[in-house]
Amino acid sequence: GTPVNIGEAVGVIAAQSIGEPGTQLTMRTFHIGGTAQVAEQSFYESTNTGTVKLAGGNTVIAPDGELICLSRNLQMSVQVDGKDRETYKPPYGARLKVRDGEKVKRGQRLAEWDPYSVPIITEVGGKIRFEDLVENFSVREEADEATGISNRVVIDWRTSTKGSDLRPAMAVLDADGAYMRISNGGEARYLLPVGAILSVGDGDEIKPGEVIARMSTEGAKTRDITGGLPRVAELFEARRPKDCAVIAEMDGRVEFGRDYKNKRRIKITPEDGGEAVEFLIPKGKHIAVHDGDVIRRGEYLIDGNPDPHDILRILGIEALAEFLVDEIQEVYRLQGVPINDKHIETIVRQMLQKGEILEPGDTGLLKGDHLDMTDVNEENAKAQARGGRPAITQPVLLGITKASLQTRSFISAASFQETTRVLTEASVQGKTDTLEGLKENVIVGRLIPAGTGSYLRNLQRIATKRDEALSASREEAMEPLPEIIAVDAEAEKVEG
Numbered sequence: 404g405t406p407v408n409i410g411e412a413v414g415v416i417a418a419q420s421i422g423e424p425g426t427q428l429t430m431r432t433f434h435i436g437g438t439a440q441v442a443e444q445s446f447y448e449s450t451n452t453g454t455v456k457l458a459g460g461n462t463v464i465a466p467d468g469e470l471i472c473l474s475r476n477l478q479m480s481v482q483v484d485g486k487d488r489e490t491y492k493p494p495y496g497a498r499l500k501v502r503d504g505e506k507v508k509r510g511q512r513l514a515e516w517d518p519y520s521v522p523i524i525t526e527v528g529g530k531i532r533f534e535d536l537v538e539n540f541s542v543r544e545e546a547d548e549a550t551g552i553s554n555r556v557v558i559d560w561r562t563s564t565k566g567s568d569l570r571p572a573m574a575v576l577d578a579d580g581a582y583m584r585i586s587n588g589g590e591a592r593y594l595l596p597v598g599a600i601l602s603v604g605d606g607d608e609i610k611p612g613e614v615i616a617r618m619s620t621e622g623a624k625t626r627d628i629t630g631g632l633p634r635v636a637e638l639f640e641a642r643r644p645k646d647c648a649v650i651a652e653m654d655g656r657v658e659f660g661r662d663y664k665n666k667r668r669i670k671i672t673p674e675d676g677g678e679a680v681e682f683l684i685p686k687g688k689h690i691a692v693h694d695g696d697v698i699r700r701g702e703y704l705i706d707g708n709p710d711p712h713d714i715l716r717i718l719g720i721e722a723l724a725e726f727l728v729d730e731i732q733e734v735y736r737l738q739g740v741p742i743n744d745k746h747i748e749t750i751v752r753q754m755l756q757k758g759e760i761l762e763p764g765d766t767g768l769l770k771g772d773h774l775d776m777t778d779v780n781e782e783n784a785k786a787q788a789r790g791g792r793p794a795i796t797q798p799v800l801l802g803i804t805k806a807s808l809q810t811r812s813f814i815s816a817a818s819f820q821e822t823t824r825v826l827t828e829a830s831v832q833g834k835t836d837t838l839e840g841l842k843e844n845v846i847v848g849r850l851i852p853a854g855t856g857s858y859l860r861n862l863q864r865i866a867t868k869r870d871e872a873l874s875a876s877r878e879e880a881m882e883p884l885p886e887i888i889a890v891d892a893e894a895e896k897v898e899g
Contacts, residue, residue: 421731424740424742427738449510454483456479495521525615535560536595554601568664575609587696596618600619648707651671658679658695667690684705756806761797766793767782808820812837
């Protein structure tokens with residue numbers, strides 16, 4: 404792309420580039436009902452000829468001899484001449500078609516999985532024992548409407564008073580009736596979420612790698628597929644999704660703590676022995692990790708739509724910007740509308756213009772204040788020039804409505820919404836508006852500082868500076884008149 408000229412109204416261009424295709428979104432969402440999903444991906448194929456490398460994660464060999472992925476952090480890469488050319492993260496329960504160190508050809512299938520259900524797979528073999536699976540309280544026979552086949556399904560046990568303390572699970576026992584141990588040292592006990600379909604019966608003998616239960620992804624992945632404008636508005640307004648994903652805040656090992664009445668406690672303990680972080684998760688939600696799993700920062704404990712505020716807090720500005728751009732583009736792509744990323748990025752930049760003061764340092768700022776990052780940077784520069792410590796800030800994400808009301812210009816904010824409140828606050832704080840933006844200049848009837856107006860404004864600025872410099876140099880050059888001449892001049896004035 405070509406570099407933009409100074410004085411170009413990029414904000415207006417960005418807003419129009421996003422708003423204009425929005426007219427197409429409103430028209431078409433009626434047709435698709437907001438849930439048009441493209442065919443789900445169900446396999447990975449190699450795009451290079453090379454060697455497979457498996458790193459991290461846990462696998463088990465299924466009865467038919469195939470490797471099955473038992474964790475969410477298994478990394479599969481294809482190396483060419485010792486360098487990674489492509490990297491994949493197979494989902495939990497994926498069947499790996501290749502082994503570590505195996506040579507693969509281009510187009511060869513590496514892994515495949517069922518995109519419409521999430522399995523619960525046993526890592527060890529033994530005898531199944533049902534725990535707290537009480538008929539009609541926590542489990543019920545249900546017939547599938549489409550196929551007519553009846554399945555045993557875990558139902559919401561918390562609704563009845565008798566069943567509120569149940570913890571439906573399946574345990575794998577050895578010949579002596581003791582719990583089998585899995586690779587991370589925990590007991591082979593698998594908790595079952597609401598909606599899980601049982602694949603084995605009580606007392607069945609099972610082998611490692613067998614599926615003991617499965618959940619249909621409609622239940623497991625409550626991913627909001629709101630289409631069209633409502634989704635774009637939700638993202639730009641930075642709203643918290645209803646059933647949002649829970650994101651791990653640090654790297655560490657997962658431990659399941661003691662349960663509360665209707666909450667399940669998950670603890671993440673860092674490997675380096677730091678302080679553990681606890682999460683309380685409603686019972687009956689499908690937890691995407693198992694006791695003893697090693698989890699990385701930013702991975703999901705519960706599937707769902709992530710909260711943009713969590714992404715900013717845990718993963719930082721770059722990850723948030725990438726998430727917002729991808730999610731907004733996804734909506735437009737569904738309608739076949741091409742928009743350049745830079746327009747969305749311009750608006751995301753405005754959403755991230757504020758920062759919260761964590762530590763004021765040697766500046767005159769107050770802890771906990773939300774300020775414009777340009778103001779903070781100015782204060783920091785002054786403090787550092789004096790040899791002081793700069794303030795430490797963290798970025799704050801604002802929805803576009805809130806961001807518009809918190810601009811530096813009160814005239815611009817008052818013309819948008821909540822006029823009386825904005826003007827009252829501005830008058831109480833004795834604010835001055837330097838008329839730097841477009842709206843405030845239009846309102847007071849001046850030439851806008853964009854396009855040719857920006858050149859004129861720059862020329863005015865240069866002219867003012869020159870005038871000041873000239874008058875200063877003139878004053879210096881003028882020598883004071885000798886006193887006699889001054890007196891004579893005064894006498895002449897009086898006579899005249």
